[in-house]
Amino acid sequence: MTIDPVDLTARLVRCPSVTPEEGGALVLLEDMLTQAGFDCTRVDRNGTSNLFARWGQKGHVRTFGFNGHTDVVPIGNRDDWEHDPFGAQIVDGMMYGRGTTDMKSGVAAFAAAAVDFVTQTPPDGAVILAITGDEEGDATDGTTALLDWMSHEQERMAVCLVGEPTSPDHMGQMMKIGRRGSLSAWFTVTGKQGHSAYPHRALNPLPAMARLMDRLSSHTLDAGTEHFDPSTLAVVNIDTGNAATNVIPAQTRACVNIRFNDLHSGNTLSDWLRTQAAQVDQSFGTQTEVEIKVSGESFLTPPGELSDMIGRAVEAETGIRPELSTTGGTSDARFVKDHCPVVEFGLVGKTMHAVDERVSVEQIGQLKGIYSRILRDYFA
Structure with a gap:
């Protein structure tokens, strides 16, 4: 046959x-x-x-x-x-x-x-x-x-x-x-809405998000291993959905994707992401919700x-x-x-x-x- x-x-x-x-x-x-x-x-x-x-x-x-x-x-x-x-x-x-x-x-x-x-x-x-x-x-x-x-x-x-x-x-x-492993993480940073003319009466989540995304994307996860290239983190989305120019929004959202080698696991990277978000919240007074999906180790x-x-x-x-x-x-x-x-x-x-x-x-x-x-x- x-x-x-x-x-x-x-x-x-x-x-x-x-x-x-x-x-x-x-x-x-x-x-x-x-x-x-x-x-x-x-x-x-x-x-x-x-x-x-x-x-x-x-x-x-x-x-x-x-x-x-x-x-x-x-x-x-x-x-x-x-x-x-x-x-x-x-x-x-x-x-x-x-x-x-x-x-x-x-x-x-x-x-x-x-x-x-x-x-x-x-x-x-x-x-x-x-x-x-x-x-x-x-x-x-x-x-x-x-x-x-x-x-x-x-x-x-x-x-x-x-x-x-x-x-x-x-x-x-x-x-x-x-x-490589693959992980996606979604961040929702919450502040307090207010008038852009009176920023002291609001809590703007956007600077906090900008700081967080900068910290994540500028961090070197590793230099690679014998069989793997260095792990990578890409910011794939930042979305506030605010069409007004005189309103400080209450929330903003972002997403990152990590492709990681055998120096990491989904759990260790998830812990690191949550720690980074908590440190930014501590500096800005915001609250950040983190949702993570590990597609594969x-x-x-x-x-x-x-x-x-x-x-x-x-x-x-x-x-x-x-x-x-x-x-x-x-x-x-x-x-x-x-x-x-x-x-x-x-x-x-x-x-x-x-x-x-x-x-x-x-x-x-x-x-x-x-x-x-x-x-x-x-x-x-």
């Missing part, structure tokens, strides 16, 4: 699976994997669609897992697209459509590689595909739901490869062995057997040894790392989430070849 990853990518792209809609993508994959002998289970939770598929013996110590998602971000303004965002048109060797890069091509490549491998050279072990429809959304009922279900059912991956696009410019350039899969195996496979298929990196945003690897060692490798991500998102047809086949080689090497 041989699966064409380009054709499978096109069929997946034609499924309008904009988060949280399933759009037919997981139904398509479930039908194909069931025909290939995989035991498939829909692990839907709170309206989010997820698919678990296993070939081989449950609980086998040699179980290789793939993780990915079929949901995509919205297309934006349809008139800005030159090509149908759900048409999967191929023009000059490039397939156009929402999700071609992020990451239906990756799912198609690992699904095709897995089906070919288990049907042509059945291994002594098991292969698991954990595919979610909630990576681009809140990610509360996607891969986390799959991992919760797997724990309950005593399903286990020994190692996992996440098929997200990982290379900035060319195929084979980079794999991810970890990710930083993590690292230390370089070793798994990353070496993936690196050898990429080099054999592309001639390029991928760089080990922890750059970029968050991915569902942040959840998988609590289950088993995890590495990410996929296509070039230049056009993901962009208008006229597109992928090289040649690279889809190349990616299947890499995943196929990884499976052969793992079970050899």
Whole structure:
């Protein structure tokens, strides 16, 4: 049995699976994997669609897992697209459509590689595909739901490869062995409203907010670590909503986002942010409410057997040894790392989430070849 990853990518792209809609993508994959002998289970939770598929013996110590998602971000303004965002048109060797890069091509490549491998050279072990429809959304009922279900059912991956696009410019350039953590914090500074002609009768929250944002943004969190760049803090919003020129407002709000390395945790950074706000309040007499959301902690899969195996496979298929990196945003690897060692490798991500998102047809086949080689090497 041989699966064409380009054709499978096109069929997946034609499924309008904009988060949280399933759009037919997981139904398509479930039908194909069931025909290939995989035991498939829909692990839907709170309206989010997820698919678990296993070939081989449950609980086998040699179980290789793939993780990915079929949901995509919205297309934006349809008139800005030159090509149908759900048409999967191929023009000059490039397939156009929402999700071609992020990451239906990756799912198609690992699904095709897995089906070919288990049907042509059945291994002594098991292969698991954990595919979610909630990576681009809140990610509360996607891969986390799959991992919760797997724990309950005593399903286990020994190692996992996440098929997200990982290379900035060319195929084979980079794999991810970890990710920075991500934290957002919202600040509401409250003072006392008053007339701008009589500022002594009011308590202006704006100078306090300005001081707080300056303290946070000018602070050096760290200088980086062996595998991570320095942590960063960005002020992403300051909003007072005051259209009057003669009124000192009672409140102002702001938001910051921190991308942090393995020198920090969500808890330690949260404590630091609250301490900074309290110190500013003490100086200005204001009251600041702080709301914090940690989207994911930083993590690292230390370089070793798994990353070496993936690196050898990429080099054999592309001639390029991928760089080990922890750059970029968050991915569902942040959840998988609590289950088993995890590495990410996929296509070039230049056009993901962009208008006229597109992928090289040649690279889809190349990616299947890499995943196929990884499976052969793992079970050899």
